Each structure stands twice: as structure tokens, then as C-alpha cells.
Amino acid sequence: MKYCTSCGKELSMNSLFCSNCGNDMKNTASPVKTPRSTISLQKEEEPVIHSRTEKNNKRPLTWLAIAAMSLIVLAAVSFFAISTIFSPAKALQKVNEHYVLENKLEFYNSFNIPSGTVGGKDEFYSAMKYWDTIYPTLQTAIETNDVPFEITDANGERILLATVTTDFGIIKRLQLAYSPKELALTVAEKQTSVTVDGQQFLTVANNESFTVPFIPGKYKLAITSNEKSKEEIIYVEQQKDNQFTVAPFAEAPTETAAATPTVTQTVVAQVEQKPTLTMNSYANIDEIHGFFDQYRSDYEAALYYIEPSYIQSYFANNALYNEFKKFIDGHYAIPGYEYTFGTNEITKMVPIDENSFYVYTYETFYFYSDEDGTYYYERSKRYTTKHNGGNFKFINIETLDTNKSKQ
Numbered sequence: 295m296k297y298c299t300s301c302g303k304e305l306s307m308n309s310l311f312c313s314n315c316g317n318d319m320k321n322t323a324s325p326v327k328t329p330r331s332t333i334s335l336q337k338e339e340e341p342v343i344h345s346r347t348e349k350n351n352k353r354p355l356t357w358l359a360i361a362a363m364s365l366i367v368l369a370a371v372s373f374f375a376i377s378t379i380f381s382p383a384k385a386l387q388k389v390n391e392h393y394v395l396e397n398k399l400e401f402y403n404s405f406n407i408p409s410g411t412v413g414g415k416d417e418f419y420s421a422m423k424y425w426d427t428i429y430p431t432l433q434t435a436i437e438t439n440d441v442p443f444e445i446t447d448a449n450g451e452r453i454l455l456a457t458v459t460t461d462f463g464i465i466k467r468l469q470l471a472y473s474p475k476e477l478a479l480t481v482a483e484k485q486t487s488v489t490v491d492g493q494q495f496l497t498v499a500n501n502e503s504f505t506v507p508f509i510p511g512k513y514k515l516a517i518t519s520n521e522k523s524k525e526e527i528i529y530v531e532q533q534k535d536n537q538f539t540v541a542p543f544a545e546a547p548t549e550t551a552a553a554t555p556t557v558t559q560t561v562v563a564q565v566e567q568k569p570t571l572t573m574n575s576y577a578n579i580d581e582i583h584g585f586f587d588q589y590r591s592d593y594e595a596a597l598y599y600i601e602p603s604y605i606q607s608y609f610a611n612n613a614l615y616n617e618f619k620k621f622i623d624g625h626y627a628i629p630g631y632e633y634t635f636g637t638n639e640i641t642k643m644v645p646i647d648e649n650s651f652y653v654y655t656y657e658t659f660y661f662y663s664d665e666d667g668t669y670y671y672e673r674s675k676r677y678t679t680k681h682n683g684g685n686f687k688f689i690n691i692e693t694l695d696t697n698k699s700k701q
Contacts, residue, residue: 382436382458382468386429389470393425405454405472412491413474413509420601421510432456436468474507475530486519512595512604527588529595583640585686586653586677590638597633600625610680610687630664646678650689653677660701668701 296305300317309319392401401422402415413421428445435443435456445454455471479495480503481488488495490513495504508530515526589608596604602619609615625631636658644652655675662668678690 382441382466383433385468386432386436390425390429393419393422393429405470407472407509408474408507410493411474411507411509412477412493412513413511414491417509417511417513418472420599423600428454472509475510477506477508477530479504479506483519486517489516489518490514511599512592527591529591579643582643582653582679582686586640586655594633594635596622597625608686608688610689614688614690628663628665630662632660632662634660634662636660641674649682650678650680653679654694670699670701672697 296307296309296319297303298305298312298315298317298319300312301315303312303314305312305319311317311319389401389404391397392404396419398415398419402418405418407418431445432443435441436458439458441456441458443456444452445456446452452473454473457469457471459467459469479488480501481495481497482501484497484499484502486497488497490506493506495506510530513528513530515528517524517526589605592604592608596602596618600622602615602622605618606615609618638657638659639655641654641656644654646652653676655677656673657675658670658672660668660670673693674695676692676694677688678692680687680689
């Protein structure tokens with residue numbers, strides 16, 4: 295075999311011309327084809343692995359120790375932070391802040407109150423007026439781990455139970471459980487609907503009784519029977535048994551208890567017989583008596599609970615109401631005060647014009663305070679009263695005479 299000297303094509307030994315490029319091959323010796331390149335395969339050298347120093351061999355262990363230590367520190371800091379945030383002492387302090395700042399809803403929500411209890415944040419805040427007294431005691435109990443701790447009223451009935459629970463074995467939480475007052479409500483007639491604070495009770499028999507949990511306070515009962523309806527005011531007390539008989543359209547009277555003050559106060563209310571009066575301008579004398587009786591009851595409740603809003607609706611102007619509000623709120627600063635009411639009667643009525651009249655009253659009561667002891671009061675007052683479409687409002691209230699004696 296020979297190859298073309300021009301293009302390198304392989305030709306037969308007898309070829310005179312290149313069949314590929316036409317090169318004259320007659321006088322050309324056939325060269326020997328050699329490979330264009332030579333590849334030398336050599337055995338791949340194994341890499342040289344240099345041994346690490348003793349210090350480098352220990353580096354992973356060092357970083358592992360640092361990471362473990364960091365996790366321990368982080369866990370400790372987290373535990374301290376969570377324990378501080380959820381500590382019973384901090385939780386109690388927050389409850390007290392809600393009370394002091396009069397955040398009534400937050401204060402109400404800080405307590406475990408049984409489902410179905412009648413009364414809301416306003417009634418609860420008023421009923422807990424003794425919080426300033428029990429707060430330091432609760433603080434001490436929690437700081438000394440003296441829990442569960444119970445607060446009772448003067449009759450030994452539980453008002454509040456403080457406990458501390460533990461979550462996940464490490465996080466302590468304060469639990470404040472409020473014990474509402476049980477109200478025994480007896481309805482005289484069957485097929486009578488009684489609604490109080492949104493809760494409705496329907497009787498199927500005469501003299502049917504219901505036991506209802508209440509937050510102490512003033513409540514309005516709406517009573518419907520035989521397509522007739524009316525409303526009544528009742529007071530639920532903290533310190534005595536509460537039993538009310540609702541007889542909306544029968545002759546049996548409705549028993550309404552006077553409101554009871556906080557734990558350190560007691561009140562005895564004496565009902566006097568109404569004098570016989572005549573006043574030509576006003577035919578319904580009983581209606582006027584009913585208005586004044588209700589005002590006295592609400593005024594006593596306002597003093598007991600230190601809640602001036604109980605009597606706000608009786609005043610024709612804010613200036614007069616604000617005077618009484620200031621007087622009632624002033625009882626916060628009187629330690630251990632106590633009223634014992636005696637005589638409280640209307641002595642006469644004098645017309646002013648067709649829409650207003652004077653009502654003269656005579657009242658007696660005892661007043662006690664830890665600082666001054668007991669005083670006996672005799673007092674005469676004159677109420678300037680406005681009459682408009684069956685509604686009565688006080689325009690002015692004057693104290694005409696007061697006798698005060700130390701007991």
C-alpha cells in the first residue's frame with residue numbers, strides 16, 4: 295500500500311494517479327504513514343495524604359462543646375424569662391394594676407368565674423371594692439408559697455380561692471377562682487317568665503324555685519305573665535342568704551333585701567310606716583312614696599358598695615349628681631366605716647307648681663368609723679322634686695337641720 299503525497303489517501307501499489315486529488319504518483323515513493331500524535335499512558339499517581347496535627351484533630355470536639363454550652367445557656371435564659379413572665383407574683387401584680395387603673399374588663403377576665411354567673415365587669419368591679427384590703431394578704435401568701443389561699447366573707451363563705459398550677463413541670467401560673475353568690479329565686483305563679491341580665495327562667499308550676507349564681511350587686515328583673523309585664527329591682531348581697539320571691543300579679547309582696555357593703559361593713563335598715571298625706575296637685579301619693587323608697591334603697595346601696603352610679607338616674611342635672619358622687623367616693627378614705635339606718639320618713643309635701651313640689655323628710659342613723667368611733671345623727675331634708683309624665687327627678691336636695699352626738 296502507498297499513500298498520496300499530496301492528500302494522504304491510501305492507494306494501491308500500482309496507482310499512477312491519486313483517485314482523490316489527481317496527484318501524479320508515478321515517480322513518488324510510497325511513504326510510511328505514521329501516527330500524527332503519540333499518547334503515553336502513565337499510571338496515575340496516588341495523592342499524598344498529609345496527616346493532621348494533634349491540634350487540628352481536636353477541633354471538631356471543641357466546636358461541639360461550644361455549641362452544647364450555648365444551648366445550655368440559651369435554655370437557662372429562656373427558662374428564667376418564661377418563669378419571670380408567668381410568675382404568680384407578676385401575675386398578681388398585673389391584676390392589681392387593672393384594678394387601680396379601673397380597667398374593669400381586664401380585671402374581670404383575670405378571674406375564673408363559673409359559666410352562667412349573672413353579672414358582668416361593672417358588677418364584679420363594684421363587688422370587689424375590698425380588693426385593696428386582700429391584695430397585700432394575697433401577695434404575702436404567694437411570696438411564701440402559702441397556697442392554696444382562701445378569702446372568705448364575714449359569714450365564712452368563700453369569695454376567692456388563689457392557687458398556683460405548674461405547666462410542663464417548670465412554669466408556675468396563678469389561678470384566681472371567684473365564688474359567686476347563690477341566689478334562690480322563687481316564682482309564685484306558673485307560666486311566668488323571669489329575665490335577669492339576659493338569663494331567662496320560665497316556670498311550669500306555682501312557687502317554682504331556681505338557684506342562680508350571681509355577682510353581688512343591683513339587678514333589674516323583667517317579669518312577664520299572662521301577657522302582662524313589669525320590672526323589679528333586687529339586690530344580691532355578699533354576706534347573707536339571698537332569697538327572693540317574685541309575685542308579679544298576686545297580692546304576695548316581693549321580698550327585696552337591702553344591699554350589703556364590703557367585708558368590713560354591716561348595715562341594718564329599718565322601714566318606717568308611711569304617714570298619711572294629702573296633696574291636691576298629685577292624686578297618686580303612693581307613687582311618690584314608691585319613688586322615694588326606691589331612691590333610699592339605691593342610696594344605701596351606693597354607700598355600701600361605694601358606687602354612686604346607683605343613684606345617677608334620680609338627678610335632673612349633673613351638678614347635683616356630682617356633689618353626691620364626691621361624697622360617696624369619699625368613703626374610700628374612711629377605714630371601717632359603717633352605717634346603721636333608723637327612721638327615714640316623709641313628713642310633708644308642698645306643691646310649688648303643677649310640675650314640681652317639695653318633699654320634707656326626717657331621718658336618723660348611726661355612723662361608725664375606726665378613727666372617730668360612733669356618732670348618732672338626726673337630720674331634716676328638703677327635696678325639690680320635678681314631676682313629668684310619671685317620672686320624678688330631684689332638682690335640689692337641701693339639709694335643713696342636723697343634730698349630731700357622740701355615742
